[in-house]
Amino acid sequence: MSVTIRKIAKDLKIAVSTVSKALSDSHEISEETKRKVFEYARKLDYVPNAYAGSLKNRKTKNIAVVLPEVADTFFSNAINGIDSIAHTKGYHVLVYLTHESSEREESILQELRGGRVDGVLISVSGGIKKDSQIHAQVAKELPLIFFDRVCDEISTAKVLTDDLESSYNATNHLIAKGCREIVFFSAAGNLSIINQREEGFMKSLRENGMESSTQQQIIKCSEDENETYEIIKNVLRGEKKVDGVVCSVEKLAMQVYRACYECKLSIPKQVKVIAFSNLQIASLLAPSLSTVMQPAFAMGEAAATLLFKSLAKKIDLKQERVVLPSILYERESTGKK
């Protein structure tokens, strides 16, 4: 049985409340008594129970981070950013993985209503349904902050990147490098950031007079990896020789690389590729991959900072919206020597 303040009180023949106050260095307690309590607590190696007090004051010092997966450089770096802030605030981080499943995401959020955490940072799963009520419900009960993959419908804080603009820039980059038949590989699901990236892509095409059929230029991929691979191969082998590719997410870039290898298409000679990706080793790929890199760590920091400000009642989350710029790295896959 672990040491409690009741045991300390009993041994020292003083009241439980006195021990509690002494340990929190209350002015109500004399220095003499405080010293005694601290000494004895130290001697018994007293460690307070983390959740006992949380009942009374409703502070668990836990926050939840809900995301599709952790084996992804964007998300793992975001966690680093979140953890760096949480750590300075003495908070603990619970990580929840949805694996892009909306059912799982919903059941996780439902569980989070049980007072396990003081706030939630979330990047929604690709499969999320529009009509889900649970996000709004959670947002009512505790501070909820979206980062990167947001739900536009929910009125709460959001941290994102300039997706439309950076997708526009990426497409312009391909065009500047001479591409004339560009396609956009779009991730499955109905994420607003993906929509933004699609729009940036189309905006560039429009401005450059390269717009034809949206359906032929924006290729929706599947949730299934193998299916996606087939889709990609079919597009690349099509009669309309594609010479430029924008990948909306990192995973697709890897698939495009594999497909080009199998179809004996040379990157960047025959097909130029640029992708939204946070791979630190993009520069070591064969060929090195041009990327639009999101400031994952900074986004995590920003989201966590908003959360703690909200917990300190400093801000109203409804008003908050942070947009950070992505950075375009030009590498061999778009023709850099």
Place this chain on the structure above:
Amino acid sequence: MSVTIRKIAKDLKIAVSTVSKALSDSHEISEETKRKVFEYARKLDYVPNAYAGSLKNRKTKNIAVVLPEVADTFFSNAINGIDSIAHTKGYHVLVYLTHESSEREESILQELRGGRVDGVLISVSGGIKKDSQIHAQVAKELPLIFFDRVCDEISTAKVLTDDLESSYNATNHLIAKGCREIVFFSAAGNLSIINQREEGFMKSLRENGMESSTQQQIIKCSEDENETYEIIKNVLRGEKKVDGVVCSVEKLAMQVYRACYECKLSIPKQVKVIAFSNLQIASLLAPSLSTVMQPAFAMGEAAATLLFKSLAKKIDLKQERVVLPSILYERESTGKK
């Protein structure tokens, strides 16, 4: 204010204990009453407080995962494995990052003594000191399981890979490919898995009559990235033309690639490289990287499974030791066409 069983009891004009028992489907309560309680609880959207009961029965349904970093494919995949098991058991996962700092690791473990979690899975930081008492202390108070980076001194469950053997195999592989001047880049710190890998390396050299000076063949790298880079470059540019490299950890492989690039050394023509790594995209590197891949997901699963067995009082952790095999992937960096 959220709805509690006391509110339900009051509204239904029954005792709190009756509500509690009804909700847990106790046989003490009549079907009639249960129905009423369930209905009303559902109507009020009652969600039980996660930590209220934990005081009494000492079960938080939380586990801690302590690791050096998350932006590393081994660790992020291990988390996936852990999460997959934890999820089926209805447990929640707290992630703690040490960033290879022993002070941080110690303060984290100290905090975990406060009953925040029911058990701990840990991969120790490289900077950990031998004389730290806190690991043993935690192991006394709650189930503690080491995975991958273990502390040999502590008598508790461990999940690891066949480090000595796989390092031996990796070195043999280089020799079979014609390497005659092989060095082992060893990660900073004093981790037992690194020692095992060093031993496997030396064993191979010995058996092949290639052992010379250990100090010249096993190169200890620094905690500082830039310093490590300089060390690597100096070794590769040395007069004794190194033609084979074993990297004890993934990060070093990336540094070796950079160094070879800068020193204009061709991989695999002049230098062959093999590394302990879990990068899924190792095959897309330029050149593709031969790796010793650890079964990260399975290790996470195994560690979590041990923990839950221990929580169910099914096993004595002191006896447990799981060793999983790594897999050697031969790719271009060691000469595969």
Place this chain on the structure above:
DNA sequence: TTTTTTTACGAAACCGGTTTCGTCTTAATT
């Protein structure tokens, strides 16, 4: 010296559950 204020501490309620134990009613047993 009397009154007021301050200091230091204790008793008890409280947070939201679980669990033990006692009691009353009804049904089964002898």
Place this chain on the structure above:
DNA sequence: AATTAAGACGAAACCGGTTTCGTAAAAAAA
């Protein structure tokens, strides 16, 4: 008919803290 057993529920303790409020003693003010 008397006794026992089972069924259904309530009162209260408990888990380990925090917080409010009351009070005795000492110090300060009148």
